[in-house]
Amino acid sequence: MYETFYGLSGRPFQLTPDPHFYFESLTHRKALSYLGYGLAQGEGFIVITGDVGAGKTTLVSHLMATIDKARLTAANIVTTKLDSQDIVRVAANHFDIDTDHMDKAQLLSAFEEFLHSEARAGRRCLLIVDESQNLPVDALEELRMLSNFQLGGQALLQIFLLGQPEFRDMLENSNQLEQLRQRVIAHHHLEPMSAEEIEPYITHRLSKSGWSGRPKITSNVFRLLFIETDGVPRKINTLMSRVLLMGSIEQAELIDQAMVGRVLADLNGEDIDIDAPLEPSGEIKSPLWEKPKKVRDAGSEPSVEISNLSAEQPVAEPDAEPFEPAFEATPATDHDVVNLRDREASAEPVAEPVQPEFASAQKAPAFAAPAAALDDATAEKVDIISQRLSLLEKRMDGQEENLHRVLTMLVEWVENDVRSKENYVNAGRAA
Numbered sequence: 001m002y003e004t005f006y007g008l009s010g011r012p013f014q015l016t017p018d019p020h021f022y023f024e025s026l027t028h029r030k031a032l033s034y035l036g037y038g039l040a041q042g043e044g045f046i047v048i049t050g051d052v053g054a055g056k057t058t059l060v061s062h063l064m065a066t067i068d069k070a071r072l073t074a075a076n077i078v079t080t081k082l083d084s085q086d087i088v089r090v091a092a093n094h095f096d097i098d099t100d101h102m103d104k105a106q107l108l109s110a111f112e113e114f115l116h117s118e119a120r121a122g123r124r125c126l127l128i129v130d131e132s133q134n135l136p137v138d139a140l141e142e143l144r145m146l147s148n149f150q151l152g153g154q155a156l157l158q159i160f161l162l163g164q165p166e167f168r169d170m171l172e173n174s175n176q177l178e179q180l181r182q183r184v185i186a187h188h189h190l191e192p193m194s195a196e197e198i199e200p201y202i203t204h205r206l207s208k209s210g211w212s213g214r215p216k217i218t219s220n221v222f223r224l225l226f227i228e229t230d231g232v233p234r235k236i237n238t239l240m241s242r243v244l245l246m247g248s249i250e251q252a253e254l255i256d257q258a259m260v261g262r263v264l265a266d267l268n269g270e271d272i273d274i275d276a277p278l279e280p281s282g283e284i285k286s287p288l289w290e291k292p293k294k295v296r297d298a299g300s301e302p303s304v305e306i307s308n309l310s311a312e313q314p315v316a317e318p319d320a321e322p323f324e325p326a327f328e329a330t331p332a333t334d335h336d337v338v339n340l341r342d343r344e345a346s347a348e349p350v351a352e353p354v355q356p357e358f359a360s361a362q363k364a365p366a367f368a369a370p371a372a373a374l375d376d377a378t379a380e381k382v383d384i385i386s387q388r389l390s391l392l393e394k395r396m397d398g399q400e401e402n403l404h405r406v407l408t409m410l411v412e413w414v415e416n417d418v419r420s421k422e423n424y425v426n427a428g429r430a431a
């Protein structure tokens with residue numbers, strides 16, 4: 001409905017994963033690097049985890065849209081609670097293997113023969129298992145056994161496991177999965193998008209649907225969307241669909257903070273004052289997700305809860321300075337149409353998150369207390385938090401160095417893989 005009113009070619013915020021709308025946030029860029037590294041290895045397991053709606057399926061769909069199907073045969077399955085025999089049968093069916101009237105021994109034999117025939121044709125096989133948290137331990141062990149098939153010292157099947165955070169916990173803590181853990185060559189957990197990525201994410205999806213600047217979006221809308229959704233893509237899509245629907249019903253040419261507030265009130269069945277300042281505690285009531293949200297530093301990682309910093313501070317006298325909220329209400333300004341081509345042409349299409357040390361410096365006035373009010377206990381807490389931020393900064397630097405090494409190894413393995421495959425094919429032809 002709203003796409004017709006605003007002249008869009010499709011629904012930019014549909015909930016169904018679509019690689020056409022893939023947006024490369026910082027965390028998705030890292031995950032894609034790990035997936036590419038795994039494909040270059042050609043063996044073992046790659047594990048991608050993330051919260052519901054984080055974009056795991058869209059990420060893998062984007063990767064599958066870019067692979068060379070002449071060199072890679074891929075099957076993608078979404079699991080329920082399958083036992084060890086059912087998971088093999090379902091995987092075989094997705095590779096178009098006829099499994100009718102086969103017992104488990106015949107099924108495994110047919111699966112191995114299929115993998116051998118693909119290898120002789122110069123193709124590798126990839127199995128993608130979505131919603132892996134639904135699989136019991138015996139089914140995961142059966143997948144590990146499938147990864148043992150080899151021909152001439154080369155693995156015949158590689159497996160990507162996608163799951164929610166509980167799958168990561170099960171994989172790390174289960175004693176029964178030790179052998180599977182040893183086969184995992186890369187693992188990445190998808191984080192929510194940062195505050196700076198909300199605007200480019202929304203304009204990217206709108207532009208993919210033929211957006212010509214209608215409707216205009218004010219800049220304070222993006223801040224409110226981040227607060228309400230915590231940067232989770234599916235939550236953003238849900239809220240933006242409702243906002244555009246209301247805009248089309250009201251025939252509005254401008255999406256502003258007040259309209260988003262009316263949508264949130266409508267979803268929760270209550271009235272809210274969207275222009276009211278935030279409480280000094282930094283909490284707001286989220287009508288959409290029905291739980292209080294902590295106002296997060298726009299670029300720091302991780303965020304520091306305001307309540308922890310101020311739990312034991314003395315109560316301000318009546319004539320004390322008023323508390324300044326972390327997110328100040330800003331006047332509504334028209335959001336200019338974003339030229340997507342310019343964004344894609346830049347070397348860094350996604351704004352890098354603000355480092356914790358800079359974020360802390362920028363946000364310091366919002367949390368600062370009068371010097372006379374700081375007692376020894378509070379000063380000690382501030383010192384502890386500063387030390388933790390320094391440790392986080394060092395850890396992030398180390399992660400960046402590791403990522404650089406992984407990318408360097410990826411290039412080398414890709415080159416080696418191409419040469420080894422050429423030698424493998426030539427040897428097969430000679431035989």
